[in-house]
Structure formats: structure tokens, C-alpha cells
Amino acid sequence: MDDTLLLDAIERYKRDEMTAQEKKFFEEMRKNNPDIDQMAVEHTFFLNELERLEQRKSYKHTLDEVENTLVNEGIISKKQIKGRAKVIYLWNRYRKTIAVAACIAAIVSISTATIVSMYSETKQATNLTPLVNFKLNELNGKINQIKNKIDSATAAMPVKPKFAAQFSATGFLIDGNGFIATNAHVINNAKNLVVENKKGDQFIAIPVYVNKATDLAILKITDTTFKKITALPYSIPRASAELGEHIFTLGYPRDEVVYGEGYLSAKSGYSGDTASYQISISVNPGNSGGPVINKNGEVIGIISSKETNADGVVFAIKSRNIYKALEEIKTSQLIKLPAAAAIKGLDRVHQIKKIEDCVFMIKGN
Amino acid sequence: MNILEQEKVLLQGLAANDKKAVEAIYRENYLTIQSFIVKNNGYPDDARDIFQEAMIVLYEKVSTGSFELTCQIKTYLYSVCRRLWLKRLQQMQRYNPSAESVDEIVPVEEELDVHEKRNADLILMENALNKIGEPCKSLLEAYYLQKKSMPEIAKFFGYTNSDNAKTQKYKCLVRLKKIFFAQYKNGV
Numbered sequence: 149m150d151d152t153l154l155l156d157a158i159e160r161y162k163r164d165e166m167t168a169q170e171k172k173f174f175e176e177m178r179k180n181n182p183d184i185d186q187m188a189v190e191h192t193f194f195l196n197e198l199e200r201l202e203q204r205k206s207y208k209h210t211l212d213e214v215e216n217t218l219v220n221e222g223i224i225s226k227k228q229i230k231g232r233a234k235v236i237y238l239w240n241r242y243r244k245t246i247a248v249a250a251c252i253a254a255i256v257s258i259s260t261a262t263i264v265s266m267y268s269e270t271k272q273a274t275n276l277t278p279l280v281n282f283k284l285n286e287l288n289g290k291i292n293q294i295k296n297k298i299d300s301a302t303a304a305m306p307v308k309p310k311f312a313a314q315f316s317a318t319g320f321l322i323d324g325n326g327f328i329a330t331n332a333h334v335i336n337n338a339k340n341l342v343v344e345n346k347k348g349d350q351f352i353a354i355p356v357y358v359n360k361a362t363d364l365a366i367l368k369i370t371d372t373t374f375k376k377i378t379a380l381p382y383s384i385p386r387a388s389a390e391l392g393e394h395i396f397t398l399g400y401p402r403d404e405v406v407y408g409e410g411y412l413s414a415k416s417g418y419s420g421d422t423a424s425y426q427i428s429i430s431v432n433p434g435n436s437g438g439p440v441i442n443k444n445g446e447v448i449g450i451i452s453s454k455e456t457n458a459d460g461v462v463f464a465i466k467s468r469n470i471y472k473a474l475e476e477i478k479t480s481q482l483i484k485l486p487a488a489a490a491i492k493g494l495d496r497v498h499q500i501k502k503i504e505d506c507v508f509m510i511k512g513n
Numbered sequence: 514m515n516i517l518e519q520e521k522v523l524l525q526g527l528a529a530n531d532k533k534a535v536e537a538i539y540r541e542n543y544l545t546i547q548s549f550i551v552k553n554n555g556y557p558d559d560a561r562d563i564f565q566e567a568m569i570v571l572y573e574k575v576s577t578g579s580f581e582l583t584c585q586i587k588t589y590l591y592s593v594c595r596r597l598w599l600k601r602l603q604q605m606q607r608y609n610p611s612a613e614s615v616d617e618i619v620p621v622e623e624e625l626d627v628h629e630k631r632n633a634d635l636i637l638m639e640n641a642l643n644k645i646g647e648p649c650k651s652l653l654e655a656y657y658l659q660k661k662s663m664p665e666i667a668k669f670f671g672y673t674n675s676d677n678a679k680t681q682k683y684k685c686l687v688r689l690k691k692i693f694f695a696q697y698k699n700g701v
Contacts, residue, residue, distance in 0.1 A: 152683050194690055195657065200631075202658040207530050207572050211565050214536045224561065265662045314555060 154184065155195075237303055260284075297419075313511035318399040318438035319343060319367065320447070321506040322384060322470060323483045324377035328370035330437030330510050331452050332358045335365050338512030343369060346405050346504055357477045362423055362469045363452045367510070368481070368500070368505045371391055380486040381502035382445045386468050389448040391415060395427060396499065399438035400509035407500060408435070412458070417463040425449050428460045437510060440464045445489030445499060528575040533538040536570070540606045542587050544596045554602060563601070567593040570621075570628045580631050596625055634697070641693040649685035656682055 161174055162168050178185040207406030218224045239246075315338075319330035330341060335341060335355050342350045351371035358365045389395075389412055394407040410429030427440060431451060440449035449464035474483050492500040528697075531611025533685045546567070547560040554565075595618060596650050640651050648670055655669065663675035663682075672678040 151687075152680075155686065166655070190694075193692075194693065197638050198653075198691075201578070201635050201642075202654075203530070204635060207569070208565075210535050211568055213560065214532060214539050215565070216535065218539060218543065240683055312544070315688070323553065393681050423569050460683065464523060 154187065155191060158188045159195070161188075162192055165342040186503045192502055217373050220287070221485065247259075250303055253512045283457055284404060286395075311512055313342075314513040315511070316400060316434055317510045318434065318451075319508050319510045320398075320437075320439040321377060321380055321508070322366070322485055324380055325483075325487075326374050326376065327356070327481070327483050328355075328367045328369065328510070329439075329450055330365050330367060330507060331450065331465075332360050332365040333452075334369070334437050334510055336360075341367060341510065341512045343367065343508040343510050345508055349373075350511075356481055357473050359412065359469075359473060359476075362465055362472075364450065364465055364469050366470075366473060366477070366483075377506065379490065380506055381489065381491045382439070382506070383489040384440055384485045385446045385448065385469050386471055386512065388468070389425065389442060393442050393448070394427065394444050395440050395448065396432070396496070397429060397435065397438045397440050397450065398503055398507045399431070399435035400507075401432035401434035403509075405504055405507060406435075410462075413461075418453070421463075423469055424452065424465050427451075427464050428464050429462050429464050430460060439503075439507065441499075441503065445491035445494075449485060516585065521585065524571075524575045526653055530572075535568070538571075538590075539564075542590050545587065549591070549594065550598055553598065555598065559601070560596070563594050563597050564590075564595055570624065571633060573628060574624065576580060588619055589621070591619045593625065596621050637696045638693060641689055644692050645685060649688065652678075652682055653685050653689060654693065667671065669673050 153483045157166075157170075157174055157332075161171065174398070179190055206285045215224060280350045307446070315333040315334070317330060319328040321327065322329045328329075335358065341353045343353050351374045352370045353367040353369045353371075356366050391414070393412045395412055396407065396411065396497070398405055398407055400406070408429050408431060410427055412425055414426035416422050417426055425440075427449070429440075429451075430456060432436075434484055435439065435451050436453070438451045439447045440446050440451060448467050450467070450470075451462060451464050453463050455461040455463075470485065477483070491502050494502070523534045523537055527538065543560075543564055546564050547557055549562060550560040550613065551557065558654070568592050571586070645653075652666065652670060654664075655666050661669075663678050666682070667673070667675045667678035670681075672677060672681065
């Protein structure tokens with residue numbers, strides 16, 4: 149068989165144009181004759197290569213076509229970049245060069261300045277000394293003036309008398325105009341009352357409502373230095389809270405505001421008192437009068453007392469007592485309770501940050 | 514259809530040299546590549562070159578192997594373009610280390626080596642085809658690439674009959690193979 153026929157056979161085999169019989173014969177031949185097999189392999193490879201070139205060319209053609217379409221649509225910019233892009237491009241490209249140039253410029257200017265100053269130093273020194281002295285004198289004078297001013301200012305400043313407190317507890321604003329709710333037992337028999345915010349600012353307050361039965365008291369800050377708080381972050385609901393609700397409180401068992409959390413354990417208080425809740429929370433003397441707040445930022449109660457011989461059994465006055473109190477005193481004072489809690493949905497840390505400013509330490513003697 | 518399936522369809526289209534698929538991939542990815550290259554010391558024209566090259570790499574991958582990429586098309590193209598461009602920057606000695614970014618990339622070095630080898634082979638074939646001259650080149654192309662029949666070829670090239678054309682084609686083929694394999698074996 150000559151090469152022409154053989155190549156033809158290989159091509160037909162590759163294209164699958166052979167009859168089954170021819171195919172069988174051809175495969176047999178390849179098996180028996182390694183030269184023919186080698187030739188078939190080589191030729192197939194060659195033809196594949198040739199086809200691949202063609203495929204590649206037509207694919208490249210497609211790519212070019214697509215690219216042209218996109219260039220015409222303006223998606224691919226054929227033109228050189230302009231404007232801002234150009235500046236960015238140039239900056240990216242030459243920033244190293246620019247940096248080097250800037251360094252050289254800096255070195256040159258610094259060394260020039262140094263040399264110039266070195267040569268003119270002696271001359272300057274004689275000029276400089278008196279100037280410095282003069283300036284110093286002037287400065288000293290100014291310092292003395294300022295000192296005097298400070299002295300006179302401190303002398304004129306009204307110094308608040310240090311309040312000698314016999315007890316301290318907690319209270320919280322129920323109206324931004326300075327109305328504070330706390331316990332009645334806190335202010336019992338107190339002659340003077342001050343409330344202190346977390347910054348340590350003290351304001352004089354007077355009780356406007358005291359109810360020993362519910363253990364609720366409302367104070368009013370009378371100090372003119374007290375700045376009104378326009379919107380309280382928490383709300384005070386009328387409705388009863390649910391068993392198992394997670395609650396937290398802020399209070400002043402020490403000089404620092406202290407956070408504590410727990411849950412509502414019963415809907416009634418000490419010996420079945422329906423005006424209060426039983427809550428499980430860790431509190432200490434000083435926490436009395438602190439707000440009991442749920443996760444939605446609602447003040448559901450006011451901490452009042454704890455069971456002496458049981459741990460973590462604390463009683464809190466229900467918030468609806470505040471409403472009752474308001475009805476009783478509304479003739480003399482206008483108090484508006486906050487209706488919506490701005491801190492609802494915040495995480496605890498942020499809730500506390502907002503509430504802190506509205507919780508006060510109550511001191512009295 | 515989820516993204517993977519959509520991409521698979523695109524890749525199948527690409528393997529079949531479907532213009533729509535090519536265009537879709539172009540539209541989806543070109544600008545990202547351009548901004549990468551312009552940010553790294555290149556011109557938009559460089560981006561067009563590099564992107565075409567990457568499209569060819571992708572085409573080879575899908576036309577020889579499976580349609581399954583181990584990553585999304587955009588990640589693959591970005592990785593290839595990035596590699597190709599960094600290589601070119603190195604060649605131009607404008608290597609910019611800021612291109613070592615934290616973008617998501619997949620390793621493509623091996624594939625690019627294969628791609629280069631293929632490119633070299635194809636260049637050999639193209640050179641060989643150019644060397645055998647006319648009418649051999651057209652004759653072979655007509656038969657092997659355009660798949661024209663012998664009588665058609667005989668008529669077109671003015672041979673008296675298809676046997677004559679066949680003999681002529683055979684001679685041309687032998688010459689082409691000789692040139693190609695001479696270079697190919699030298700190269701290997």
C-alpha cells in the first residue's frame with residue numbers, strides 16, 4: 149500500500165467514514181504493523197493541530213467581532229484615556245519617579261538651608277539673644293496676668309457646700325423637666341435631698357409625692373442648674389410585665405453606677421402584694437429606687453426591697469403605680485411620662501449609655 | 514438557574530464558538546480587567562490584548578477539557594489576566610509589586626504554561642502553512658479546514674479532475690508535514 153492510500157485511509161478513519169469492515173481491517177493493520185501505527189498517530193496529531201489552528205482563528209475572529217461591537221457601544225474605550233483617568237494613570241505610572249524627584253528636591257532644599265544658616269549663624273546669634281530675653285520677659289508677664297485672672301476667678305466661683313449625706317439610693321427621671329421616681333422609704337424623714345448624676349453634679353430636689361403604702365415617691369429637681377432632658381430614652385408602660393421577662397437595672401449601691409440583670413420571677417410581691425413584682429436580680433443597699441427595665445427599654449418597675457433571709461429575691465413596685473401617683477398629684481404638677489422607648493432594639497451597651505444619664509443617686513440627711 | 518448552571522451554559526457556548534456567549538462573558542468581565550490593568554501601569558489597549566489572551570485560555574480549557582471550572586468565570590479570567598499582565602510587566606521591566614493584592618485568585622500557572630506551549634505549536638503550524646506557499650496553502654485549507662470535497666476543489670483550483678487535485682493535495686500535505694515536523698521536533 150502506498151503512502152497516498154494510507155494517509156487517505158487514516159483521514160477517513162479519523163472522520164469516521166469507513167465501513168465497519170474497512171475499520172476492522174485498518175485497526176488490524178495498525179496493530180500488526182508498528183510503522184503504520186506510528187504514521188497514523190503522527191498524521192492524526194498533525195491533522196488535529198491543523199484543525200486547532202483553524203478553530204483558534206475562527207474563535208479569534210469572534211473575539212474581534214465582539215470587541216468591535218463593544219468598542220462601538222463605547223463599553224471598551226479605544227481612545228486613549230482622558231481627564232481624571234489619565235491623571236490617575238499617569239500618577240500610578242510615574243509615582244515612583246515623582247517620589248524620587250520629591251526626595252531629591254527635599255534633600256537639596258534642606259542642605260541649602262543648612263549651609264545658608266551655618267554661614268550666617270554668628271551674625272544672627274548676637275541679634276537673637278536680646279530678642280529671646282525680651283520675649284521671655286513678655287511671656288512671664290503674660291503668665292502672671294493669667295495666674296491672677298485664674299486666682300480671682302476661682303475666688304469668685306460659688307463653691308457648693310459639700311453635702312454630708314447620711315444615706316444614698318437611686319432614682320430615675322420620669323419626666324425630662326426634672327421629676328424623679330424613687331422609693332418612699334428612701335426619703336423618709338430626710339430634711340434635705342440632693343440628686344447626683346454620674347458626672348457628680350448635684351442638684352437640690354424636693355419631694356412632691358410620697359406614698360408609704362406603695363413605697364413610691366416622686367421628687368422634683370428645683371436647682372436651676374439642672375438642664376432639662378428633652379426626650380427620655382425609656383418608656384413607662386401601664387401594662388403588666390410577663391413572667392420570665394429578662395430585666396436589668398442601673399443603680400448606685402456605690403459611688404459608681406452599677407448594672408445588674410435578672411428576670412421577672414413572680415407577678416406579685418411580698419406576701420402576695422399585687423402592686424409589686426418579685427424579680428430575681430442581685431442588688432445591694434443603694435439600689436433602692438432604681439428602674440427595672442426590660443429588653444424593649446420599658447421601665448416595668450422600681451426596685452424597692454429584698455427579702456432578708458433569701459438570696460436574689462427582690463421586690464419591685466409595678467410601673468402602673470407611677471400612673472396612679474400622677475393622677476393624685478396632677479392638680480399641682482404637670483408631669484408627662486415618656487410614651488415611646490427610643491432604646492428599643494439597641495444592644496444592651498448602647499441602651500445603658502442612653503439610660504445612664506437619667507439615673508441619679510439620691511442623697512439625703 | 515443558579516449561577517453555576519448559567520456559567521456552564523456560557524462555557525458550552527464558548528466551546529462551540531458562539532458569539533452570544535463570548536459577548537456575554539466580555540460584557541460581564543472586561544471592565545474589571547481593564548481597571549486592574551490601568552491601575553497597574555497599563556493602557557486600555559494592553560487590557561484588550563490581555564483580555565483576548567485570557568479568553569483564548571478559557572476557550573482552550575473548555576474546548577479540550579470539561580465545562581466545569583473550579584471557580585466562577587470572573588475569578589478565572591481575573592486570575593489569568595493578572596498572571597499574564599504581571600508577566601508582561603516583568604518582561605517590560607515595569608514590574609509593579611502593588612499588583613500583589615489580596616483579590617480572590619486561583620492558581621493558573623500550570624495552565625498558562627500549557628497554553629504557551631500550545632500557542633507555540635500553533636505558531637509552528639501557521640509558519641509551516643505560510644512557507645509552503647500558494648496554491649498549496651489554499652488547497653490544503655480548502656480540503657482540511659473548509660472540508661470541501663475533491664470535485665469542488667478540482668473545479669475551484671482548475672484541475673482537470675479530482676484525482677489530479679488529490680495528487681496535488683497529497684504533495685502539498687507531505688511538504689507541509691515535513692516543514693512542520695522539522696520545526697516541531699527541533700522545538701521539542
